[in-house]
Amino acid sequence: MVTTYKSLNSSAATKGKKLSAETATLSYKMDYEPSFLRTLFSLILVSSLLDCVLSEVDAFPDTKTWFENLLPSTMCIQNASIESVYGIMFDAGSTGTRIHIYSFTQKYPDQLPELRKEIFESVKPGLSAYADIPEQGAETIRGLLEVAKDAVPSSHWKKTPVVLKATAGLRLLPEKKAQALLSEVKNVLEESPFLVPDNSVSIMNGTYEGILAWITVNFLTGQLYSQSKQTVGILDLGGASTQITFLPQSEETLEQSPLDFITSFKMFHTTYKLYTHSYLGLGLKAARLATLGAVETGAVDKQIFRSSCLPKNLEAVWEFGGVSYRYGGIENGESGFKSCYAEVLRIVAGKLHQVDEIKGSTFYAFSYYYDRAADTNLIDYGKGGILEVRDFERKAIEVCDHMEGFTSSSPFLCMDLSYITALLKEGFGFKINTPLQLTKKVNNVETSWSLGATFLMLQSLRISN
Ligand SMILES: O=c1ccn([C@@H]2O[C@H](COP(=O)(O)OP(=O)(O)O)[C@@H](O)[C@H]2O)c(=O)[nH]1
Numbered sequence: 001m002v003t004t005y006k007s008l009n010s011s012a013a014t015k016g017k018k019l020s021a022e023t024a025t026l027s028y029k030m031d032y033e034p035s036f037l038r039t040l041f042s043l044i045l046v047s048s049l050l051d052c053v054l055s056e057v058d059a060f061p062d063t064k065t066w067f068e069n070l071l072p073s074t075m076c077i078q079n080a081s082i083e084s085v086y087g088i089m090f091d092a093g094s095t096g097t098r099i100h101i102y103s104f105t106q107k108y109p110d111q112l113p114e115l116r117k118e119i120f121e122s123v124k125p126g127l128s129a130y131a132d133i134p135e136q137g138a139e140t141i142r143g144l145l146e147v148a149k150d151a152v153p154s155s156h157w158k159k160t161p162v163v164l165k166a167t168a169g170l171r172l173l174p175e176k177k178a179q180a181l182l183s184e185v186k187n188v189l190e191e192s193p194f195l196v197p198d199n200s201v202s203i204m205n206g207t208y209e210g211i212l213a214w215i216t217v218n219f220l221t222g223q224l225y226s227q228s229k230q231t232v233g234i235l236d237l238g239g240a241s242t243q244i245t246f247l248p249q250s251e252e253t254l255e256q257s258p259l260d261f262i263t264s265f266k267m268f269h270t271t272y273k274l275y276t277h278s279y280l281g282l283g284l285k286a287a288r289l290a291t292l293g294a295v296e297t298g299a300v301d302k303q304i305f306r307s308s309c310l311p312k313n314l315e316a317v318w319e320f321g322g323v324s325y326r327y328g329g330i331e332n333g334e335s336g337f338k339s340c341y342a343e344v345l346r347i348v349a350g351k352l353h354q355v356d357e358i359k360g361s362t363f364y365a366f367s368y369y370y371d372r373a374a375d376t377n378l379i380d381y382g383k384g385g386i387l388e389v390r391d392f393e394r395k396a397i398e399v400c401d402h403m404e405g406f407t408s409s410s411p412f413l414c415m416d417l418s419y420i421t422a423l424l425k426e427g428f429g430f431k432i433n434t435p436l437q438l439t440k441k442v443n444n445v446e447t448s449w450s451l452g453a454t455f456l457m458l459q460s461l462r463i464s465n
């Protein structure tokens with residue numbers, strides 16, 4: 001693996017520095033060829049190849065209902081030379097925009113292609129911070145496209161599809177502002193030398209976000225093509241929304257869940273009926289705003305939003321989604337875990353659907369679950385690890401009850417850890433000893449929805465040689 005950092009903005013890099021620093025870029029390159037990935041992507045690409053030949057036959061007929069609007073319209077393209085196929089996926093998240101450039105190779109015409117390399121780069125803040133200056137937001141995409149131009153040989157540019165999917169940051173913007181951003185972004189993609197399919201720039205439905213991340217993780221852990229089909233559930237905690245997705249084992253779950261929490265799709269000759277839901281406004285940063293009471297009021301110039309989850313003497317400014325908020329602790333008032341937990345509990349109480357069977361299931365947790373666990377040394381940043389829900393609670397108590405010793409690097413740490421504890425325990429209803437597998441990467445591949453989305457993009461485009 002080759003790792004090169006241009007400038008840093010990962011949690012590893014910001015650990016011990018200002019956690020709310022929002023403007024920098026991170027880039028790294030990964031080379032990997034684990035055998036199961038070869039198998040996996042062989043399966044994917046073989047399916048695509050067959051589909052191209054049998055263009056009348058939809059390989060995943062049942063999927064149509066749920067990813068109809070997610071995918072660019074179907075077409076059969078002669079995507080690449082005999083040796084390489086590329087796919088570019090933008091993840092426009094609420095806190096940052098990321099580009100994933102995946103390359104696949106086919107060494108011999110009669111052999112199956114393999115996933116060879118992923119190049120990743122990100123910028124902060126996310127597109128939603130440019131709500132009033134959409135052209136400038138789109139410029140961030142232009143910058144990331146330069147990375148793609150370096151990564152993809154120019155001979156392949158015209159055949160390489162590029163897609164951008166925005167998540168909760170844009171979902172929360174007024175429709176007009178979100179559309180203006182998407183339209184500027186579309187222009188920038190169209191000015192690029194890459195293949196821009198129909199519907200290439202869109203706001204992704206939260207249901208897809210959960211399902212695509214579930215596909216990614218269960219591909220990477222080998223569950224989707226293993227005989228046992230012991231799939232794992234996923235918990236994603238973004239800045240503005242959070243997702244839970246798993247394959248129910250109990251009939252009761254299927255029967256008692258709200259209809260829109262259950263989604264069926266077919267892959268590799270197996271039909272999966274998943275439980276998935278995305279809670280908009282319950283991402284980590286949106287929860288900060290809610291705890292501070294700043295959601296309804298918005299940022300008012302002189303107002304300072306206060307919380308017992310913050311150090312008593314703190315007064316500072318925090319930027320989220322392009323808005324600046326003044327915030328601080330309660331001087332001569334309450335602080336510490338007990339009062340903070342009561343505050344964050346109000347954000348989740350009665351807001352989430354609970355399912356009994358998750359108490360005994362295996363869940364992979366990533367994004368801010370991972371970042372905050374790593375920030376507080378609950379896990380190693382590089383390796384991740386297994387935690388129980390009560391580990392987050394213990395750490396929250398430790399941090400919240402010793403805020404006098406806080407450093408300016410982490411003013412929100414008490415609030416974040418308390419919120420994560422409340423979300424897991426009182427929100428989803430996990431037991432305090434439910435184990436969570438904290439994982440950022442599986443075999444060097446990021447555990448995010450973007451790989452699942454790229455897989456479906458290639459599938460949809462019938463990429464072939
Ligand atoms: O490829 C990625 C994309 C995002 N994240 C994490 O996702 C969180 C931020 O969520 P995001 O900005 O995507 O917010 P959303 O739009 O999903 O609410 C942070 O913990 C990031 O470290 C990540 O680990 N890998």
Ligand SMILES: [Ca+2]
Pocket residue numbers: 093094167238239
């Ligand atoms: Ca996300």
